[in-house]
Amino acid sequence: xxxxxxxxxxxxxxxxxxxxxxxxxxxxxxxxxxxxxxxxxxxxxxxxxxxxxxxxxxxxxxxxxxxxxxxxxxxxxxxxxxxxxxxxxxxxxxxxxxxxxxxxxxxxxxxxxxxxxxxxxxxxxxxxxxxxxxxxxxxxxxxxxxxxxxxxxxxxxxxxxxxxxxxxxxxxxxxxxxxxxxxxxxxxxxxxxxxxxxxxxxxxxxxxxxxxxxxxxxxxxxxxxxxxxxxxxxxxxxxxxxxxxxxxxxxxxxxxxxxxxxxxxxxxxxxxxxxxxxxxxxxxxxxxxxxxxxxxxxxxxxxxxxxxxxxxxxxxxxxxxxxxxxxxxxxxxxxxxxxxxxxxxxxxxxxxxxxxxxxxxxxxxxxxxxxx
Numbered sequence: 001x002x003x004x005x006x007x008x009x010x011x012x013x014x015x016x017x018x019x020x021x022x023x024x025x026x027x028x029x030x031x032x033x034x035x036x037x038x039x040x041x042x043x044x045x046x047x048x049x050x051x052x053x054x055x056x057x058x059x060x061x062x063x064x065x066x067x068x069x070x071x072x073x074x075x076x077x078x079x080x081x082x083x084x085x086x087x088x089x090x091x092x093x094x095x096x097x098x099x100x101x102x103x104x105x106x107x108x109x110x111x112x113x114x115x116x117x118x119x120x121x122x123x124x125x126x127x128x129x130x131x132x133x134x135x136x137x138x139x140x141x142x143x144x145x146x147x148x149x150x151x152x153x154x155x156x157x158x159x160x161x162x163x164x165x166x167x168x169x170x171x172x173x174x175x176x177x178x179x180x181x182x183x184x185x186x187x188x189x190x191x192x193x194x195x196x197x198x199x200x201x202x203x204x205x206x207x208x209x210x211x212x213x214x215x216x217x218x219x220x221x222x223x224x225x226x227x228x229x230x231x232x233x234x235x236x237x238x239x240x241x242x243x244x245x246x247x248x249x250x251x252x253x254x255x256x257x258x259x260x261x262x263x264x265x266x267x268x269x270x271x272x273x274x275x276x277x278x279x280x281x282x283x284x285x286x287x288x289x290x291x292x293x294x295x296x297x298x299x300x301x302x303x304x305x306x307x308x309x310x311x312x313x314x315x316x317x318x319x320x321x322x323x324x325x326x327x328x329x330x331x332x333x334x335x336x337x338x339x340x341x342x343x344x345x346x347x348x349x350x351x352x353x354x355x356x357x358x359x360x361x362x363x364x365x366x367x368x369x370x371x372x
Contacts (some may be wrong), residue, residue: 001134002099002113002120004091005055007218009114011287012136014042014174015191016112019360020367028106030099030119032091042193046101049095049119058091060067084144089151092118096155099123109371110207112171115141116147121164122156130168130370133185137286138174138293138311140181168370169362173294175354178318186366189357192291194270203272210278210338212243213297215270217285218248220304227254229321229328232281236262238331241338244273271295278344279337281329284308289315296351298343300333302326319346 001017003009010031017027021044029039032055039046066083096119103111103123112132113120124131135141149163158231170185201235215224226247236243237259245255245264252264261293270288274280274295281300289311292299299313299321315321320343324333337343 001027002030002049002095002111002117002123003035004088004114004117005035005059007035007038008287009116009136009284010035010038011193012059012190012191013112013114013134014039014044016134016171016188016360016363017042017044019147020362022361023364023368024128025364028102028108029091030095030102032095041195047098049099049102050091051098051297053094055091055094058094059087062087062090083148085147086151088116089118089148092148093152095119096122096152100126100159103127106206110367112367114143118145118152118164121167122152122159122161125161126159131165132367132370133167133170135170135172135174135183136184137288137307138178138314139307140174140179140183141307142181142183169366173290175350175357177350177353178293178314180314180317186363187357189354189359190290190294191231191360192271192294194272194291195267196286197267197269197272199269199272202283203268206226207242207276210238211239211276212334212338213246213270213277213280214243214271214282215246215280215288216250216283216302216304217288219249219285220283221248224304225254226250226252228304230255231327232302232329233262234260235329235331235334239338241278241334241335243280244268246270246273281337282313284311286311293320293347293350294354296347298322298331298337298347300324300337302329318350319343320350334368 001013020027030049032050034045050069099119105282110130111120111124112134114134114136121131145315154191160306171188172183173188173190233255243262246268248267270291277297278294279298284301299315301321303309303312312323316323
């Protein structure tokens, strides 16, 4: 399995990896640098696919050269799509040589690659084995990955290959009713990996009143902290509900003094938290969103950059989400979120639709046939 750097790219295929392992197969992740730790914590094996290069540094440097900050980098514009193609193609190119070297020694029968990772198809072509794309988004990233060619052409030539072959199959984890674009793939139920943990006692009990999960994911707090959630926290204090702000490693100080009904926590398995929630407030990250869709909760999206705005549109169009900016959130909006019965009914529809999709275990059988 080959992935780009970051939890948002590494986490999506972990459920399939565990299903493959349970069926008796060997799985090895090729992922850059610090992202290997995500794989190891999931009980799986990985190697650093770019030991000589920091792909996160490449990403940051290219954004800086274009004078582009994260909050301005929106993939819903043509210019940003082209820039995103360059960013992910160049970070993929940095992983080609080490991934090819290990693959030639390890000899996999199949290569699964996440949709913005460009080394996987090249390595599969080099080995003469099928390449399978695994989605990580709530919409699709094919408008980006289809433009990798100019930046990966030299890598293909170095290995005597004419160019990127088509995927043998695509594993599509989007609930069909939210998919505006048909990828022609195999539908698979999203089982979002959100790390393991010893659950605190309060999370094992049903709340006495509605509970709302609040998160900005893993990347946004690193870039800008969590201070933007201060209006949300302040408004929550006037609402008859409990709010849990999942901060990860972020410093809670910028949130100020918390109202009695707001709890700030570090790392929590989001899937476990959402089982107890009526709604969630989040940034629009793909893994976060798929977890919420699987839990059948209402969404309030506070998009900030990258493809957050596209995700927000998907949720609003399907009728499961509202969209706002953090500074526009007030008690009235939060009460509307919790009182919207139509939104709750649609959320339940999508939850049931998700639950009915083939499990990763069912997809393993199809991969086995593909690999021969």
